[in-house]
Amino acid sequence: MKIKLDRTLCDGFGLCADHAPETFSLDEWGYVSLVGTGDVAPEDEEGVRRALLDCPVHAILTLPQTTATRSATAETTPAMAGDRRQHG
Ligand code: SF4
Numbered sequence: 223m224k225i226k227l228d229r230t231l232c233d234g235f236g237l238c239a240d241h242a243p244e245t246f247s248l249d250e251w252g253y254v255s256l257v258g259t260g261d262v263a264p265e266d267e268e269g270v271r272r273a274l275l276d277c278p279v280h281a282i283l284t285l286p287q288t289t290a291t292r293s294a295t296a297e298t299t300p301a302m303a304g305d306r307r308q309h310g
Pocket residue numbers: 231232233234235236237238239252253254273276277278279280281282
């Protein structure tokens with residue numbers, strides 16, 4: 223799971239840090255920052271999902287995983303595409 227925080231939306235309610243303190247840290251005014259890059263460890267996902275649902279201003283967004291695997295069978299190389307020899 224990967225998330226992004228839109229700090230321009232954050233109103234400093236602090237709910238996210240209550241649910242997932244390993245992912246969100248509060249500054250002295252109660253506004254949050256992401257701890258790390260936004261990659262959420264599997265064991266932290268439940269708390270982050272609760273934070274995501276409870277954030278009153280929807281400042282926490284999920285992002286598609288960047289490590290998605292691509293299917294080798296879905297790719298066609300130019301050599302394969304041009305290999306249309308006639309037999310006979
Ligand atoms: S729950 Fe939302 S509004 Fe509250 S501190 Fe976290 S990101 Fe900001």
